[in-house]
Amino acid sequence: MRDPRSPDLERFPELHSRWDRRTFIKGAAAGTALVAFGGALYRLAGDDLTRAARAETRTDGRPRLPPGQRVIRALRNMGGDEGPGDVRSFRLRVHGAVKTPFELDYAALLKLPQTEQASDVHCVTGWSRLGAQFKGVQVALLAEKAGVKGDVRHVIFEAAHGYTTNVPFAEATAPNVLATYRMDGKPFAIENGAPVRALVPDLYFWKSAKWLTGVRFVVRDEPGYWEVRGYHNHASPWTEERYG
Amino acid sequence: MTNAAASDPEGSLWIAVKRRWRGWLRAIHRDLGYLAVGLTLIYALSGLAINHIADWDPNFVSYTRERTIAPIPAEVPDPDAIAQARAALQVGAPRSTYRAGDEIHLEYDDKKLVVYGDSGKVIEQGRESRFFLRVANWLHYNRGKKAWTYVADTYALLLLYLAVSGIFMIKGKKGLRWRGALLLSLGAGVPLGYVVWSGGPSAANRAAVERAQARPPPAPTPDP
Numbered sequence: 332m333r334d335p336r337s338p339d340l341e342r343f344p345e346l347h348s349r350w351d352r353r354t355f356i357k358g359a360a361a362g363t364a365l366v367a368f369g370g371a372l373y374r375l376a377g378d379d380l381t382r383a384a385r386a387e388t389r390t391d392g393r394p395r396l397p398p399g400q401r402v403i404r405a406l407r408n409m410g411g412d413e414g415p416g417d418v419r420s421f422r423l424r425v426h427g428a429v430k431t432p433f434e435l436d437y438a439a440l441l442k443l444p445q446t447e448q449a450s451d452v453h454c455v456t457g458w459s460r461l462g463a464q465f466k467g468v469q470v471a472l473l474a475e476k477a478g479v480k481g482d483v484r485h486v487i488f489e490a491a492h493g494y495t496t497n498v499p500f501a502e503a504t505a506p507n508v509l510a511t512y513r514m515d516g517k518p519f520a521i522e523n524g525a526p527v528r529a530l531v532p533d534l535y536f537w538k539s540a541k542w543l544t545g546v547r548f549v550v551r552d553e554p555g556y557w558e559v560r561g562y563h564n565h566a567s568p569w570t571e572e573r574y575g
Numbered sequence: 576m577t578n579a580a581a582s583d584p585e586g587s588l589w590i591a592v593k594r595r596w597r598g599w600l601r602a603i604h605r606d607l608g609y610l611a612v613g614l615t616l617i618y619a620l621s622g623l624a625i626n627h628i629a630d631w632d633p634n635f636v637s638y639t640r641e642r643t644i645a646p647i648p649a650e651v652p653d654p655d656a657i658a659q660a661r662a663a664l665q666v667g668a669p670r671s672t673y674r675a676g677d678e679i680h681l682e683y684d685d686k687k688l689v690v691y692g693d694s695g696k697v698i699e700q701g702r703e704s705r706f707f708l709r710v711a712n713w714l715h716y717n718r719g720k721k722a723w724t725y726v727a728d729t730y731a732l733l734l735l736y737l738a739v740s741g742i743f744m745i746k747g748k749k750g751l752r753w754r755g756a757l758l759l760s761l762g763a764g765v766p767l768g769y770v771v772w773s774g775g776p777s778a779a780n781r782a783a784v785e786r787a788q789a790r791p792p793p794a795p796t797p798d799p
Contacts, residue, residue, distance in 0.1 A: 408632040410625075412718065417687075418673045418680050438675035456629040517698045518678075518689045520637055574776070 380404070384461055395451065397568035400459040406514070407458060408522040414491030414542030416521035423510060423527065427487070427547035430478030437526060440510065443468045443476075448507055450532040452539065453568040465530055467511030471504040473546055485552045488529045488538070489545030496538050496555035497564070498531055500548070507532055510543055535566040535573070597746065604740045607733055614730045621711035634709045637702035647692040649677065657681070660690045664697065 338346050380402035387395035396402065415421075418437040426432035435443075446469050451461045470486065479500075486503035488496050502508070509530040512518065519525040524541025531538045537557050558564050563572035624633035644663035647656045653674045660679050661669075666688065669681040679690040686701030717723050748754060774781070 407629055408635070408637070410628055410634075410716075417671065417682055418675065418678075419671055419682070437673070441676035441678070454629070458629055516691075516696070517639065517641075518687075518700070520639065520700050520702070522632065522635065522637060522702070571782075 403458045412492035416525045418526045424545040425473045425477045428480045428483045455535040465511045466513040467509035470508045479548050482550050483548045485549050487547040488540035490540040491542035494556045600740045617711045621715035635702040640699040642697050644695045646695040
């Protein structure tokens, strides 16, 4: 039986195309609304971690979760030009304004004094991963081993395919800054920077260069890949230094 | 044809252009539209995929599996340790192997296995490319560079033509006199409205500075 609200299309066939379009637009609008509502509900329901983190404070007095961030459970793959990812070809060059530049392979890196720490990381796109356990070698130790010259002010993390990112020397040599190869007891997946990536937990995560190939100490600042593409030169998550 | 037009070939051409330009516009729009379909699918689908990169991996489906085998002590020589790991995991010959610290790495083309000799914990990591999207994303990001830059530039020009010619394709009430003008204003209003509403590119920084200034300074940290 015909719906009394719909036109008699047998009697008025010229209305067919208009009625079909109307039905389509209604269906599309309803579908879009449903997807948007479902997405919003999913976001709200899954945000207990974010609410809990917002209530916490770090030992330095800053909130544990920087403004504009939400907590997720696993690192996301944010793209980038991947390096080879294997341990066999890995080399880390420590160089620049240093007295004794050197190069490490993976085995040599593992022979250096190791640091294990829990750190929070914050991506500029708005997600944060809290309390992950990282293992690696302090950049401060690499600086000490290389004999950094007195006028060095910045550290350039170098990575596969010419990617670079800059960090002030004092922040790059903080005790929680590592060349890290293990997270939560597992090696990094290739998309997350295997085999070794930088870890600079107190700056947005793009400063933690994936597929690390070098640590270069410099006197003058050299903004890196994202920094010359509109992102902030310093990148503190607590003052939301997202864009330059 | 008028007498004036007949005696003036340039005039007749002008009249022909005036009469038929919309037809030519439509014909060129149609043909360039066909040409643009392939690249539009690539850029649009890849754009959707990349836009949500913070929520999913648009290129790969990755996995990590964990299992445990008997520990392999550091004293076991490398070849024996690798053979022992392979036997316990029942895996074929790897592409390459590596041993450093307590780690034994077995690398295959599509996965890697890392055995932590001390504990016997084994982590297997692998991934598979997403059909079509990985290639589309690669093109979208212009990772190949070189010739693709010219293709992308040409496509951008083509899109500009399609957009501008689309405005003038139909005359009358369904064209710029009413419906077309309304939809055109609506479409142009979306980015304009968003910039006004969001405050534009510098607004995020200004807001962050204001928030930072409004917060009390952090408690002083003790000297190391």
